[in-house]
Amino acid sequence: MDSISPNRRFWNRISSAYQREHDPQIGATPRLWGTYAIPDAHLNALGDVTGKRVLELGCGAGQWSRALAAEGATVVGLDLSEAQLAAAAHAMGAARYPLVQGAAEHLPFAAESFDVVFCDYGGLSWAPGHLAVPQAARVLRRGGRLVFNAASPWFEACYDEAGGRATTTLHQDYFGLDTIAEDQGAVSYQLTYGDWIRVLRGAGLVIDDLIEPRPEPGTVNGYNQTDPPDWAHRWPAEMLWVTHKPTD
Numbered sequence: 001m002d003s004i005s006p007n008r009r010f011w012n013r014i015s016s017a018y019q020r021e022h023d024p025q026i027g028a029t030p031r032l033w034g035t036y037a038i039p040d041a042h043l044n045a046l047g048d049v050t051g052k053r054v055l056e057l058g059c060g061a062g063q064w065s066r067a068l069a070a071e072g073a074t075v076v077g078l079d080l081s082e083a084q085l086a087a088a089a090h091a092m093g094a095a096r097y098p099l100v101q102g103a104a105e106h107l108p109f110a111a112e113s114f115d116v117v118f119c120d121y122g123g124l125s126w127a128p129g130h131l132a133v134p135q136a137a138r139v140l141r142r143g144g145r146l147v148f149n150a151a152s153p154w155f156e157a158c159y160d161e162a163g164g165r166a167t168t169t170l171h172q173d174y175f176g177l178d179t180i181a182e183d184q185g186a187v188s189y190q191l192t193y194g195d196w197i198r199v200l201r202g203a204g205l206v207i208d209d210l211i212e213p214r215p216e217p218g219t220v221n222g223y224n225q226t227d228p229p230d231w232a233h234r235w236p237a238e239m240l241w242v243t244h245k246p247t248d
């Protein structure tokens with residue numbers, strides 16, 4: 001089933017509450033990756049984007065996009081939800097950038113339009129990888145980079161749905177993760193590590209790195225404070241793929 005409509009409705013419904021709860025963390029300083037707010041300066045995943053054409057795939061309220069626009073990138077923020085885009089428009093600073101409503105599954109851009117496509121829990125978490133990755137690869141110029149952060153299969157497999165927290169017990173089948181039922185009929189997606197590699201390589205991308213962000217002991221998951229504090233220090237809660245489209 002197509003998840004575009006339910007996911008759009010879901011994000012429209014939760015946008016205000018989500019931004020109230022999470023913007024103070026993810027908008028606090030520029031370039032923070034993921035639920036543990038690890039600076040890109042520590043992970044070196046995105047690097048310098050000055051002067052580059054950058055697409056954020058599922059930009060939400062634009063915490064990343066507005067930071068990169070202020071650094072001198074030519075940014076486009078794409079999102080499925082008009083409520084999230086309204087939050088991005090509201091929060092836009094002096095460095096203006098265009099916002100586009102669309103789905104990661106069908107990007108409304110010509111081939112080879114961007115130097116960098118990236119997201120942090122965006123379109124590559126909320127659209128099927130086998131659809132979104134080839135679209136991202138299509139709109140990248142040769143030599144361009146796709147960089148994205150998402151929850152890891154480890155995290156999903158150890159997540160106790162009933163308790164609403166990560167645990168040290170396997171709760172879901174690794175090979176059965178695939179589509180993950182979220183609240184209110186929304187759906188997010190996960191692949192096995194092997195399938196991620198096959199989808200990325202199948203779209204013609206070269207994998208440069210798989211960064212496993214590791215917060216310091218005791219760092220709280222800003223999205224779920226009931227998670228055991230050392231969980232992500234002991235196991236990789238997220239996966240940050242760094243890839244590029246080859247030049248020939």
Ligand SMILES: C[S@@+](CC[C@H](N)C(=O)[O-])C[C@H]1O[C@@H](n2cnc3c(N)ncnc32)[C@H](O)[C@@H]1O
Nearest residue numbers: 011058059060080081084103104121123126127
């Ligand atoms: C968790 S937010 C990511 C934005 C920001 N990095 C953050 O952490 O808040 C997920 C965003 O993905 C958007 N989204 C959901 N499905 C999408 C799709 N198929 N294509 C593009 N964006 C999508 C949602 O509307 C939402 O704004």
